[in-house]
Amino acid sequence: MSTQTDFYELLEVERSADEKTLKSAYRRLAMRYHPDKNPGCEDSEAKFKAISAAYACLSDPQKRAAYDRYGHAAFEQGGMGNGGGFSGGAGDFGDLGDIFETIFGGAFGGGRAQPRRGADLRYDMEIGLEEAFHGKEAQIEVEVSQACDTCGGSGAEPGTSARHCNLCGGRGKVRAQQGFFMVERPCPNCHGRGEVIEKPCRDCRGEGRVDKARTLDVSIPPGVDSGTRIRLAGKGEAGPFGAPAGDLYIFVHVRRHRMFEREGTTLITHAPISFTTAALGGQIEIPGLDGARHTVDIPAGIQSGKQLRKRGAGMPVLQGRGHGDMVIEVQVETPTRLSVRQKEILREFQETETGEECPQSKGFFEKLKDAWNDLTE
Numbered sequence: 001m002s003t004q005t006d007f008y009e010l011l012e013v014e015r016s017a018d019e020k021t022l023k024s025a026y027r028r029l030a031m032r033y034h035p036d037k038n039p040g041c042e043d044s045e046a047k048f049k050a051i052s053a054a055y056a057c058l059s060d061p062q063k064r065a066a067y068d069r070y071g072h073a074a075f076e077q078g079g080m081g082n083g084g085g086f087s088g089g090a091g092d093f094g095d096l097g098d099i100f101e102t103i104f105g106g107a108f109g110g111g112r113a114q115p116r117r118g119a120d121l122r123y124d125m126e127i128g129l130e131e132a133f134h135g136k137e138a139q140i141e142v143e144v145s146q147a148c149d150t151c152g153g154s155g156a157e158p159g160t161s162a163r164h165c166n167l168c169g170g171r172g173k174v175r176a177q178q179g180f181f182m183v184e185r186p187c188p189n190c191h192g193r194g195e196v197i198e199k200p201c202r203d204c205r206g207e208g209r210v211d212k213a214r215t216l217d218v219s220i221p222p223g224v225d226s227g228t229r230i231r232l233a234g235k236g237e238a239g240p241f242g243a244p245a246g247d248l249y250i251f252v253h254v255r256r257h258r259m260f261e262r263e264g265t266t267l268i269t270h271a272p273i274s275f276t277t278a279a280l281g282g283q284i285e286i287p288g289l290d291g292a293r294h295t296v297d298i299p300a301g302i303q304s305g306k307q308l309r310k311r312g313a314g315m316p317v318l319q320g321r322g323h324g325d326m327v328i329e330v331q332v333e334t335p336t337r338l339s340v341r342q343k344e345i346l347r348e349f350q351e352t353e354t355g356e357e358c359p360q361s362k363g364f365f366e367k368l369k370d371a372w373n374d375l376t377e
Contacts, residue, residue: 007054007067015068019059026055118145118209118237118246125250127220129257133289133315135222142216142248145209145237151201153242155208162195170194193241209238218250223265223318228252260289265315265324270331271296278302278332286328288313296328304332 008015011025029051031037038044057063123142147153156162164170168187172194175184186192200206216235224230229249236246254262261268271284281300285293294313307329314324338346 005050007058010051010054011058022055022058026051026059116239117244118239120246121236121248123248123250124253125218125220126253126255127224128255129260129262130289131220132224132252132254133222135224136220138218138220140216140218140250141213143211144214144235144248145211146214147238147242147245148201148204148208148210150203151208153208153238154197155201155204155206155241156197157199157201160199162193162197165190165194165196168194208241216248220252221319223316223320224252224254225262225264225318226252226254228318262315265317266327267314267324268327268329270329272331272333273298273302275332275334278304278330284328286310286313286326288326289315294326298330302330302332304330306330 008017011017011022011029013021013025017025030048033044033048033051035041035045035048057067121142121144123140125138125140127136148155151158154162165172165187167189168174172187172190172192173184174187187194190196197206201208204210214235216232218230218232220230229251232248232250234245235248238245259269267289269286271286273282273284277284277298279301281302282298284296284298286296288294290313292313294310296308296310298308307327310326310328312323313326316323335342
């Protein structure tokens with residue numbers, strides 16, 4: 001591609017294009033022809049270099065004015081500086097840096113590198129179902145990096161302070177030119193901080209944080225379930241050199257209960273009843289997690305496996321109002337220890353049976369009888 005191709009044609013804009021239009025055109029073309037998007041394609045690489053040179057010129061008001069008046073001749077024989085005016089100082093590439101950072105997420109942005117935030121931490125807490133029902137105020141102890149008390153998190157020995165890095169001038173980044181491009185990297189002297197600690201703190205060795213135990217108060221709200229995550233903002237690992245701390249996440253695990261199973265806000269329990277209660281009906285009492293004794297009516301003739309529901313006796317709604325339900329699954333228990341008199345009473349009852357007392361049993365045996373007759377015919 002000829003190096004004399006008109007810069008406006010390269011960027012596919014009119015000569016009257018404003019700064020916003022130029023930048024938009026360059027972003028679009030840079031995305032299309034960037035070598036990372038077209039690996040191994042020499043034409044794309046050449047095109048990318050050409051449009052970068054065109055934008056570097058037209059985005060600078062003085063260079064654009066010279067180009068509009070004299071064309072490429074304005075930059076020949078050192079007219080606008082060494083190498084045609086495109087290999088000058090970092091100021092020539094300020095807009096390019098912003099664009100590359102936006103498009104490619106690279107290290108082209110200006111300003112000092114931001115301090116790295118401390119890491120988030122995890123703490124697993126096991127509680128009982130009763131504690132999940134009522135909520136709980138607890139204290140936990142965690143070993144975590146905290147800001148150094150001696151230096152206040154600065155990393156410098158008390159009475160001293162960090163100074164601006166001479167290599168990067170306090171920016172935290174240095175620039176190196178590679179062909180048409182000005183590439184920014186973290187400063188190797190201050191590691192991106194922009195400051196250098198000449199006398200590190202003896203306790204934290206210049207990092208601004210130390211590992212030690214911390215006691216924290218944790219509020220467990222009513223209604224939590226296994227997997228509930230509670231965030232303690234700023235209670236995680238302290239960031240280096242006074243950077244913000246991360247967060248601490250409490251992961252709740254609820255132990256199995258000896259009486260209740262849980263499905264969301266519903267509590268499920270199994271209640272054995274005598275066969276006489278099942279036949280005649282009656283009442284039973286179920287102790288709830290709320291401390292109350294809940295009376296449940298047993299209808300006459302109830303069958304094993306039937307579920308009864310007690311409204312509002314279940315788990316509280318997490319961060320809401322009201323409670324779920326309690327479900328009681330009835331299990332009819334057949335007596336195994338009968339007295340002589342009880343057996344006599346049952347035999348008397350058996351002698352008076354007509355089959356109508358247990359319609360399901362009667363229907364089942366009638367089906368068996370019909371099936372047997374069909375086989376013998």
